[in-house]
Amino acid sequence: MIASFLLGSPLTPLExxxxxxxxxxxxxxxxxWAWAIVALTVIVRMILVPLTVKQIHSxxxxxxxxxxxxxxxxxxxxxxxxxxxxxMKFYRENNINPAxxxxxxxxxxxxxxxxxxxxxxxxxxxxxxxxxxxxxxxSIADKTTAHWGGYILLVVYVGSQMASTLFxxxxxxxxxxxxxxxxPLIFVFVIAHFPAGLVLYWVTTNLWTVxxxxxxxxxxxxxxxxxLFKRSSRTPPKPESxxxxxxxxxxxxxxxxxxxxxxxxxxxxxxxx
Amino acid sequence: xxxxxxAAVWMWRISFGALFPTTCKYxxxxxxxxxxxxxxxxxxxxxxLAGWRLLRCNPWSRGGFDPVR
Numbered sequence: 001m002i003a004s005f006l007l008g009s010p011l012t013p014l015e016x017x018x019x020x021x022x023x024x025x026x027x028x029x030x031x032x033w034a035w036a037i038v039a040l041t042v043i044v045r046m047i048l049v050p051l052t053v054k055q056i057h058s059x060x061x062x063x064x065x066x067x068x069x070x071x072x073x074x075x076x077x078x079x080x081x082x083x084x085x086x087x088m089k090f091y092r093e094n095n096i097n098p099a100x101x102x103x104x105x106x107x108x109x110x111x112x113x114x115x116x117x118x119x120x121x122x123x124x125x126x127x128x129x130x131x132x133x134x135x136x137x138x139s140i141a142d143k144t145t146a147h148w149g150g151y152i153l154l155v156v157y158v159g160s161q162m163a164s165t166l167f168x169x170x171x172x173x174x175x176x177x178x179x180x181x182x183x184p185l186i187f188v189f190v191i192a193h194f195p196a197g198l199v200l201y202w203v204t205t206n207l208w209t210v211x212x213x214x215x216x217x218x219x220x221x222x223x224x225x226x227x228l229f230k231r232s233s234r235t236p237p238k239p240e241s242x243x244x245x246x247x248x249x250x251x252x253x254x255x256x257x258x259x260x261x262x263x264x265x266x267x268x269x270x271x272x273x
Numbered sequence: 274x275x276x277x278x279x280a281a282v283w284m285w286r287i288s289f290g291a292l293f294p295t296t297c298k299y300x301x302x303x304x305x306x307x308x309x310x311x312x313x314x315x316x317x318x319x320x321x322l323a324g325w326r327l328l329r330c331n332p333w334s335r336g337g338f339d340p341v342r
Contacts, residue, residue: 054332084300088337098298102330109289 011113015121018114026129033122034133034140037115037197041204044111049212051104056216058097065094112201119195133200140197153199154192158184160206167213278311278319298336303327309341 018040025036045052062069072090076083091098122131122141131139136149144150161184165177191199282304290304297303306326311319322341330336 051332058332085338088300092335092337097332097334098336101298101332101334101336102303102327104332105289106327112289 011110011117014110014114015117018111018118019121022118026127032133033127033129033131034137034197034200037140037200038204040111040115041201042208044108045205045208045212048104048107051107052209052212053216055101055104056213060217062096062098065090065096108205112198115201116194116198119197122197123195133196137196137200140200141195143192144194144196144199145192146196150192150196150199153196153203154188157191157199157203157206158188160203160210161187164206164209164213167210274316275311275319278316278323279308282307297330298334299326299330299339300337301340303330306339306341313341 021040021043022033022036025031025039026033029036029039031039069087069090072086073083076086090096119141123139126139126141131141133140133149136152138147138149142150144154162181165180165183191202286304299306301309303323303326307319307323310322310326313319314322326339
């Protein structure tokens, strides 16, 4: 109540802007209201493409350094603050641009709020035209749980949110990743109280994230592993040398072995470090 | 007065902030920076600082250690 009073007045222009675009998509383009919301989401995400593509690229870049980053995380397991500081230092030293950033997600917030208020207005004064979506949701302005179709939408929301987390979570920390994956299972209870149109927005934006992730992954070739962790193609695939840490330890006793040709090979692979 | 700012950050954290599976590229994170900023500089200047930090927290910036000075 207080929050809506505080947020309501400065956000009226936002609601008007959203309403203006929705009206344009409905009356101008001729889309039903529900599809106008989907289109609005797609427009927002299209505007954000340069930001998110850059984010995906730096995420791929970061994955090359995942083993080293995991090591840092392990080393400072107990001290979260120190862990973060060390990670930041590591980024700086290796010229890494961390993938995560707050601005792209913040940009989506006003759209979400504007849509929320627009849908509330829709519920009070239904506009002319059908508010249903794909025949299974009678009204996008109603609470999601008002109809059985809403539950289907909620299930799709959880699935899409998990999938987008899989693509966008920039953390290498397994625990944190699991937590993020479990988040929609908790949030679904909050989201269930929102109008179905808002859930539709969320599902669309998640599906966009997944699609974008799939496309960029396909288009951008996987970056090769950094030199430190790359095994030379000439190195015989020995089972012991599979672990990244083993080879240097193994090298010490080997020079004693008189095997000629093998020694030469070792030297080459050893030289690459 | 700064409490209003801190409360706003917490509202963000438990609502939309939790919905997005991303972590900040800076340390301290943007939300923590905002809390530190309004505590140290007051609501107005702190909010401006936090806003500027949010703008800097974009995919092109480098991130890193960046406390409120």
